[in-house]
Amino acid sequence: MRTEDWFLAGAERGNDACRLPEWCEGNRVVAHVHGSAYFARLVDEVRRLGRGDHLFFTDWRGDADERLCPGGPTVGELFCDAARRGVLVKGLMWRSHRDELSYSEEQNRQLGDEVSAAGGEVLLDQRVRRAGSHHQKLVVLRRPGAPERDVAFAGGIDLCHSRRDDATHAGDPQAVPMSGAYGDRPPWHDVQLEVRGPAVGLLDAVFRERWEDPHSLDTHNPIAHLRDLFFRADLVADPLPERPPDPPPAGDARVQVLRTYPAIRPGYPFAPRGERSVARGYAKVLRRARRLVYLEDQYMWSPHIAELLADALRRSPELHLVVVVPRHPDVDGGFALPPNQVGRLQAIEVCHRAAPDRVHVYDLENHEGTPVYVHAKVAVVDDTWACAGSANLNRRSWTHDSELSVAVLDAAFARDLRLELLREHLDRDPGDDADLVEADGAVRAVEAAADALDAWHDAGRTGPRPAGRLRRHRPERMSKLTRSWAVPAYRMLYDPDGRPWRDRFRHRW
Structure with a gap:
């Protein structure tokens, strides 16, 4: 497991002004x-x-x-x-x-x-x-x-x-x-x-x-x-003391810090043309995905990011994509709701066209049936590379706002994180995950649990409630008329592009 195969190396970060080490070892x-x-x-x-x-x-x-x-x-x-x-x-x-x-x-x-x-x-x-x-x-x-x-x-x-x-x-x-x-x-x-x-x-x-x-x-x-x-208001930052030396090693995990900074004027001294290492980090690791990409994301609503997932699915015929998203946006209303919905609908359609039988999208509810708002921004790829941070899977987070994510290269950490999340979503006790370790078994388990809970709801919620909190995500369909105004509103207001123009024209993160 070579670090440079999974983490951004050298110029791959795309920010010549970055003075951070490419990655560091010895972390817990x-x-x-x-x-x-x-x-x-x-x-x-x-x-x-x-x-x-x-x-x-x-x-x-x-x-x-x-x-x-x-x-x-x-x-x-x-x-x-x-x-x-x-x-x-x-x-x-x-x-x-x-x-x-x-x-x-x-x-x-x-x-x-x-x-x-x-x-x-x-x-x-x-x-x-x-x-x-x-x-x-x-x-x-x-x-x-x-x-x-x-x-x-x-x-x-x-x-x-x-x-x-x-x-x-x-x-x-x-x-x-x-x-x-x-x-x-x-x-x-x-x-x-x-x-x-x-x-x-x-x-x-x-x-x-x-x-x-x-x-x-x-x-x-x-x-x-x-x-x-x-x-x-205080508008001037007081000087900080000198940065202490880095702490000593505390574990075996390799860590890379990924960031988004937009292209602005005047530019950031540490990113004069912005930095999109979150986007580049995901793009690199998705090219390596072979068995399972597990995502939890607040939005997962940009077709531009969905194309990377679709490419991974086409490249690797055994790859499954499991995604956990909120059932509903955090807002409602006749104008605010459709632009929030249309991006995710487009993204799911892009992935489904690439591999309809290997794309599994779910949302969550608690035991009372109230939807759970998924605010997490988590990815686990092949139980090897894991990432969590502030950046969602949308163009805004990858180009326009400031974001910070921590990528971890440690097979034990990545696997344990995915299993901990799945155990909760399936109402499993600690250690009850033997069938979740391999990708195919995990997919079968989550599909079966979601199907059982959906069937219980469809039958009027009679009888004992099945174990688990996963429901198959069923995005709202919308008319061509609604799409005609929701798509431009989504692209301009909800999911804007913070890249320099030359990078937009070249379709380069």
Whole structure:
């Protein structure tokens, strides 16, 4: 298993300004399935930090009052207490749009204000493309006096409402309003990685690159700049101490950090023409796929990404594609819903045309029959390469917003992650997975479970409910008239392209 066969090497990243190592060995990676598991670990690790230690974080949305455990602390309390103890707390939050547009500007500003008042520093960062966002979800904890205890968390889980769910999928008591199909407490499925070893140094460097970007935090937004001046927002990043040496080896996993940065003006110093290593990393590994590609994704809605999956299916006649997606978008309404649906419908059609009998798309429900919102961004290829992060399988995540994913080359980790996820979806106990190890057996098991649950629903939900939570995903069909306006709206607003024009014309990620 040669590293360079699976990871991007040399110029394959496509960003000559990148100063990160191509990859690093000697890491230990643990997957935390669900926000409750991740939040509990985060609380434990942050409470152990002392004076002079570092707490760096980036996020798309942060709610200061989100309880990380049933009895607290909240996000604000945890980070503020750390700052008062003398921990160096620095954060980068997406500046976001007004709350009236269903975004989170006020929430992000509130978290920043609380942490700053306690002695930390949180900046609202709008150095993005127009209509873009900073979507990275990262927490880095460094202990300069004890580097062997350094740890980082990266994945799909924001420090905000709706994320603290567990395997029962009863939902977070502090919920964000969503489509009515998910109820008042939307069940939420997500994954965050805990990383130890030299890769913590790579993730620390990712934070520092953004923090030290000398360009204005309010790029392209003079109104926001005036509002920040009025509220006396912190618009200048204080210097960081020198980056500590990388932690010592902690395990056997090889790790590569993948990112998306769009092409903007002025360009990022660390990515003047952008970086699309998330896209390139997936494209490379999909060319190697032979037996099973297992995906969990919030969107999986771009036909451009679906073409890569279709090519893999045509290239390898024994390859199966198993995908777990949300049953419904997170929004509803006559205008917002069709553009959210049409991209996924197109993507599934592209894959089905390539191999109709080897494409298996499912969604989830809890035991009460409420759909589970799949927010995870997870891929496992041939139980060898695994990836989790903030980047979805759509063009926006691969070109337009800032994203961060962690790719792991470790057969044991990749297999164990896939089996853990499948056991939950099939209502299996730990260790009850002998028939799931091989690709063909796993496909038979998930098909049988989904068929049984679908049949139970079709029969009026009479008799004992079959084990499992998987349902066959049945995307909404739409008329030619609806497609005629939904497709352009989807491409322009929901799934825009952040590549330079010459790369678009060459169809190059």
